[in-house]
Amino acid sequence: MKFTSKKERWGAKKNSRVQLAVVMLFAIGAGLMVFNFASTRKISADANAAPKAFVMTLPKGLPADLYKELIPKDNPMTAEKIALGEKLFFDKRLSVDNTVSCSTCHDPATAMADSNMVGIGIENKKGARNSPSVFNAMFNEAQFWDGRAPSLEEQSKLPIINSLEMGMKDHPQVVAKVKGLSEYAPLFAAAFGNEGITIDTIAKAIASFERTQLSGNSPFDRFMAGDKKAISEAAxxxxxxxxxxxxxxxxxxxxxxxxxxxxxxxHNIGVAAKDQNFAALARRARSFGSDNLKAVDELALSPGFSELGRYLVTKQPKDIGAFKTSMLRDVELTAPYMHNGSEKTLLDVIKFYNKGGELNPNLDGGMRPLKLTDPQMDDLVEFLKTLTSDDTRRRMKSVKPQTRAPFPK
Ligand code: HEC
Ligand code: HEC
Incomplete structure (x- = not known):
């Protein structure tokens, strides 16, 4: 089997599925607004105005059908919600000491991830896992390395109250704090009408913003669309x-x-198997009564327990040390790699695979030594670099890195 271009691989598909840009309408009221990042900061705060229809142009290579399917029925996209969600995403006041926002670890200047081995939250507390990019997260079947959150909405409620991330005590405290920030009342009214400020509307707004954070339009996408010169011979x-x-x-x-x-x-590919006594950890994790999502969320970022991976969610021994297969778009820009940030470069990742991963009792059957030569490993790296979005690169150049507010002693 050898795939060289999209045309060969998908030759039988009809042309309409290869459209470069697809306009999507989520029209609720009258009026039309072309969404762009510059416009989101200034939004209408008039609660009586009809919610604005939202137009999203998908980058080249992303599937319009699936995009549409994945917008929850109870959380349709509107310009007001997206703008509110963006403001919340960048607002450090969502953390207990006003030092850290979602964007501290998911920074547009770092392809919506960060360059630390693991996420660093309030008071420079370290979690045990690497921050994945938020780009295309809406396409994940479940959120987090272990899939413990079923949707972007449920995901966004957790870091705010995780003691190592944003450190708020609980959701009522989060809601009370946002209610106390006077500029938010009209914005929630415009986005949610009478629903007001609740943990659910906060989550819905943030998730809507995240559904605008897409990555496509890479040299590889142009190659698949038929441009044979879009990527190098090595790639x-x-x-x-x-x-x-x-x-x-x-x-x-x-x-x-x-x-x-x-x-x-x-899959357990052995990343977590380095220096772990899985059986002992699993026994201890079971004793923690990790029945609710908040408890699992705390365990997931704790050293040791973190390495149990999917097991923390399912309690199935086969899931010990298993993590979600990473999406690879923009991977060039989001070093270090793996759930624990243990691999520094893409070549390090390939070398890890070349030796067949790390042997352990739960190693995925698909892992075995690959016998790749050094030039072949370089070629694989060249291929991975073709998955970098032109738009992401451009945006990274045009934004300043997020800053962390110094935490009060
Ligand atoms: C202290 C750093 C930090 C902060 C603050 C933070 N995150 Fe994350 N984020 C992470 C880490 C680390 C993970 C992976 C954790 C895991 O899988 O157990 C993650 C995972 C995610 C994911 C899942 C992505 C995937 O591919 O599975 C999404 C979406 C996300 N964060 C959005 C947010 C939002 C929204 C906020 C603010 C409400 C936020 N994050 C705050 C570090 C952070
Ligand atoms: C058996 C399934 C499996 C196979 C085969 C596999 N991967 Fe992975 N890949 C994963 C999983 C699961 C992760 C996350 C593992 C972790 O962090 O513990 C991952 C992570 C990665 C990452 C890190 C992404 C990031 O953002 O941290 C890269 C890069 C990668 N794989 C590339 C490859 C390449 C190249 C190959 C072929 C040589 C390959 N993978 C083969 C399942 C697989």
Missing amino acids: KRGWDLFNNQGRCISCHAFNESTPFFSDFKF
Whole structure:
């Protein structure tokens, strides 16, 4: 099997599915607004105005059908909600000491991730896991490395009250704090009418903003659309290795309808197996009564327990040390790698795979030594670099890195 271009692989598909940009309308009221990032800061705060229709242009390579399908029925996109969500995402006052926002760890200047090994929250507290990018997170079948949150809405409620991240005590405290910030009342009224400020409307707004954070339009997308010159010969050899000798495609699945390089399943590839006594950890995790999401969320970021991965969610021994297959778009820009940030460069990642991962009792059956030569490993890296979005690169150049407010002693 050898795939060289989208045309060959998807030759039978009809043309309409290869449209470059697809306009999506979520029209609730009258009026039309073309959404762009510059406009989101100034939003109408008039509660009586009809919610604005929202137009989203998808970047090249992303599936419009799936995008539409993944907008929850009870949380349609509106310009007001997206703008409110963006403001919340960047607001440090959502943390207990006003020092950290979502964007501290998901920074547009770092492809909506950060460059630390693990997330660093209030008082410079370290969690045990690497911050993934928020780009395309809306396409995840479940959120987090272990899939413990089913949706972006549920996901966004957790970091705010995680003791190592934003540190608020509980959701009532979060709601009370946002209610105390006077500029928010009219913005929530415009976005949610009578629903007002609740943890659910906060979450819905943040999730709506995240659904505008997309990454496509990469050299690889142009290559798949038929531009043979869009990627180098080395990258083409790398794409072939990705599909064949490297066996990457078996987990980092790619097809036209889900072009994200993930099967969204959980595999133990051995990253967590370094220095772990899984059986002892699992026994201790069970004794923690991790029945509610908040408890699992705290365990997930704790050293040791973190390495149990999917097991924390399912309590199935087969899931010990298993983590969600990462999506690979923009991967060049989001070092270090893996759930614990243990691999510094893409070449380090490939070397890890080349030796067959780290042996342990739960190692995924798909992992085995690959016998790739040094030039072949370089080709794979060249291929991975073709997944970098032109838009992401441009945006990274145009924004200043987020700053962390110094925490009060
Ligand atoms: C202190 C750093 C930090 C802060 C603050 C933070 N995050 Fe994260 N975020 C992380 C880390 C680390 C993970 C992975 C944790 C895990 O999987 O257990 C993550 C995971 C996610 C994911 C899942 C992505 C995926 O591919 O599974 C989303 C979405 C997300 N964060 C959005 C947010 C939002 C929204 C906020 C603010 C309400 C926020 N984050 C605040 C560090 C942070
Ligand atoms: C058996 C399934 C499987 C196979 C085969 C596989 N991967 Fe992965 N990949 C994963 C999982 C699961 C993770 C996350 C693991 C973790 O952090 O513990 C991952 C993580 C990665 C990451 C890190 C992404 C990030 O943002 O941290 C890269 C890069 C990567 N894989 C590339 C590849 C390449 C290239 C190949 C082929 C040589 C490959 N993978 C083969 C399942 C797989």
